Amino acid sequence: xxxxxxxxxxxxxxxxxxxxxxxxxxxxxxxxxxxxxxxxxxxxxxxxxxxxxxxxxxxxxxxxxxxxxxxxxxxxxxxxxxxxxxxxxxxxxxxxxxxxxxxxxxxxxxxxxxxxxxxxxxxxxxxxxxxxxxxxxxxxxxxxxxxxxxxxxxxxxxxxxxxxxxxxxxxxxxxxxxxxxxxxxxxxxxxxxxxxxxxxxxxxxxxxxxxxxxxxxxxxxxxxxxxxxxxxxxxxxxxxxxxxxxxxxxxxxxxxxxxxxxxxxxxxxxxxxxxxxxxxxxxxxxxxxxxxxxxxxxxxxxxxxxxxxxxxxxxxxxxxxxxxxxxxxxxxxxxxxxxxxxxxxxxxxxxxxxxxxxxxxxxxxxxxxxxxxxxxxxxxxxxxxxxxxxxxxxxxxxxxxxxxxxxxxxxxxxxxxxxxxxxxxxxxxxxxxxxxxxxxxxxxxxxxxxxxxxxxx
Numbered sequence: 001x002x003x004x005x006x007x008x009x010x011x012x013x014x015x016x017x018x019x020x021x022x023x024x025x026x027x028x029x030x031x032x033x034x035x036x037x038x039x040x041x042x043x044x045x046x047x048x049x050x051x052x053x054x055x056x057x058x059x060x061x062x063x064x065x066x067x068x069x070x071x072x073x074x075x076x077x078x079x080x081x082x083x084x085x086x087x088x089x090x091x092x093x094x095x096x097x098x099x100x101x102x103x104x105x106x107x108x109x110x111x112x113x114x115x116x117x118x119x120x121x122x123x124x125x126x127x128x129x130x131x132x133x134x135x136x137x138x139x140x141x142x143x144x145x146x147x148x149x150x151x152x153x154x155x156x157x158x159x160x161x162x163x164x165x166x167x168x169x170x171x172x173x174x175x176x177x178x179x180x181x182x183x184x185x186x187x188x189x190x191x192x193x194x195x196x197x198x199x200x201x202x203x204x205x206x207x208x209x210x211x212x213x214x215x216x217x218x219x220x221x222x223x224x225x226x227x228x229x230x231x232x233x234x235x236x237x238x239x240x241x242x243x244x245x246x247x248x249x250x251x252x253x254x255x256x257x258x259x260x261x262x263x264x265x266x267x268x269x270x271x272x273x274x275x276x277x278x279x280x281x282x283x284x285x286x287x288x289x290x291x292x293x294x295x296x297x298x299x300x301x302x303x304x305x306x307x308x309x310x311x312x313x314x315x316x317x318x319x320x321x322x323x324x325x326x327x328x329x330x331x332x333x334x335x336x337x338x339x340x341x342x343x344x345x346x347x348x349x350x351x352x353x354x355x356x357x358x359x360x361x362x363x364x365x366x367x368x369x370x371x372x373x374x375x376x377x378x379x380x381x382x383x384x385x386x387x388x389x390x391x392x393x394x395x396x397x398x399x400x401x402x403x404x405x406x407x408x409x410x411x412x413x414x415x416x417x418x419x420x421x422x423x424x425x426x427x428x429x430x431x432x433x434x435x436x437x438x439x440x441x442x443x444x445x446x447x448x449x450x451x452x453x454x455x456x457x
Contacts, residue, residue, distance in 0.1 A: 003047075004028040004029070004049075005022055005030075006041055006042055006051070008033075008035060008056070009056070010034060018051065018110070025111055025436050026435055034057070034059065035060065035063060036058060038050070039068070042071070047075070048118065048121050049075070049076050050076070051078045052079060052080065054080060054085060055082070061079055062088070062091075062095075065096060076098040076117045078097065078098055078099050078113060079093075079100040080101055080102075086100075098117050098120065101113055123341060144327045146320060147319045153180070156309055157180065157184055160307045161187035161188045162188050162189055165306045166279045166280070167280045168283070168287070168304040168308050169311060170311070172355055174355030174356055175355045177282035177284075180311065181195075181280045182240075184238070184280060188238070188278070190236065190278055193234075193237025194233065195238050195240065197242055198230050200245075200246045200247050201243040201246035208251060210227065212229050214228045215227050215269075216269050223267075223268070231258065232264065232275060235275055235277060237277065238280060239279055240281070249295070249297070252296070252297045255300060256297065258275070262275055262276070279304070281304045313355055325347060328360045332360075332367050337370070337374070338375070343375050345432060347380065350384045362381075409441070412431070413431070414447060424442075
């Protein structure tokens, strides 16, 4: 059965019509003839949605609403009222009712109001969960992610943080490589020391050696005084070499020597100096491809990648996107800003070629440019609305001879159910259809919870 709904109405005929229509939509329904009986049932079963008539003998709908909100503030209440008593229904909404429907109403109006209420309830619950998850992430440099891939990465960070192992963090631009490096440093015994990032691609090659190793006065034209390099500045802490794949070949043996001997020699210096620095590195290039192309030394790669932590692109961790959106809304706006279901779907399905950096910039822009308190689909850039065109979700390699649309639909339904361990609510949400539609499709194709089917392949 679907989600449970409590119906409270003293009119037995209307109560039975509501029960029948809601059950036809796949909901589990319990009923009560009075407000007092309804509250007794509510106390036992705590359904997420209550539909109550406004005018009833004894305890009326307004009193029922107040008591339910007192017991369970997150429960949604829909008021049924006569056409001429809309003012009372509006008053009920002011004190916490989700919506109202006027008598007489048709099945379509009832269905739409209930669907919207339960969808709102689900999103509110997800937002509460996302906020709870956000509070757990402070110890990991604000790394946001609940997906399996990100949980594995967080586990590796925990294990490697308080060691002296060098760590290489490959990943596309914008995936959060520096955040991972900062998390490792903050959880290590070196956290009281400096964390010094340097972008190897941003410094001209002829200046890079001086920047990294320092120089002595007179070592070259313009060296008017001694300069301490980044390795010495990071002594006792962590040096993060971002875009280490851009390091010139001429510099790579010197870095290798530092990793092996923990000695650094300034340009023009008379001898090496001992350093106490942990090295973390990152690259947006494929290290193995760079080695094969002769652009990166293999021995240096293995020295840097004692522990490799590959950061997946955002398109490979879509389940983290809603959490990241809430995180950036809280960072750039406030938690009062909401996100419509259609907007969340579009943002989740977009491929995000710029990864987390692009997502953060997009959310910051949406906060500024939104039309109201909620970010809606209309606020989102056109290129991000075509969730169905997401290349990662396209059906490809269809046979030249053609393929049965019915068979394709069956396979999609089966895959959604298997992916969510036969949880129909989760599978329906994944397919972006109501649960009762999924149940209908399962019946149509003869799909059973064991994954078998009555129709042929």
